[in-house]
Amino acid sequence: MTIAETSRKYKVTADTLRYYERIGLIPPVPRTKGGIRDYDEESCRWIELMKCLRSAGVQIEALIEYAALYRQGEGTMERRKDILVEQRAQLLDRMGEIQNSLDRLNCKIEKYEKILGRKDGPGL
Amino acid sequence: MTIAETSRKYKVTADTLRYYERIGLIPPVPRTKGGIRDYDEESCRWIELMKCLRSAGVQIEALIEYAALYRQGEGTMERRKDILVEQRAQLLDRMGEIQNSLDRLNCKIEKYEKILGRKDGPGL
């Protein structure tokens, strides 16, 4: 799979794919003799995981550390788990902050709707 | 209320408070004759609102526009509501992305725990 195809499949730019590989967010991608990236199953799984976690705002630094430990083998499992647990805690915090903001927005929007008249209110 | 007191109260640095005022995220803060900021009730309400929305990741640009419209008066209510509705939609999207990541992290953490043995597992 070329970088263009992978880019399309995961809706991540080629530049970002190369960037993620360069900083170690995903392991080195296999190459053709010519030196061109040929994304395989494993590369794709990493891309999908990182895309998911990044879209939720997980810090790249933590993900780089996780990926580096993964490549170091079995002895790093404890630490890897700790990273995931820490990131989970951070996401739960973020979730709470978003919920607070949502409550606040809902309350304000309701006030505006009361004043402006709901668009989908009763016909007469 | 001085900037230092306000900074302590809302856990926002003085630099950030000045920055928010400068870019119009909060309305101009009243000053003493000497030109020193004297935060009042209304300033505080704005700070609290912005702190809440920013912590959830709402873009500063949208908040600046909201604050600017607010200062322009009643005629801007429709647009102000629209901004809030749009930001709410974005927060709901983010919420979903975080939930996806949480599901994923939970699944991975469980696997690690199964292999490593739960710390809080049964004593024998």
Add this chain to the structure above:
DNA sequence: TATTGACTTTGAGTATACTCCAGGTATTAT
């Protein structure tokens, strides 16, 4: 009144996470 510490502005610097560009190589179509 003089010094200390908090405050002021303006503008530059930083961190994070990309994003783009130049100059060159590889692959595909004609």
Add this chain to the structure above:
DNA sequence: ATAATACCTGGAGTATACTCAAAGTCAATA
């Protein structure tokens, strides 16, 4: 064979949101 297109690397540039620094002013106190 050659032209067009996709890919490569290394490094510079950008956007967002602060954060810090310099040089000066204000306020409380000894």
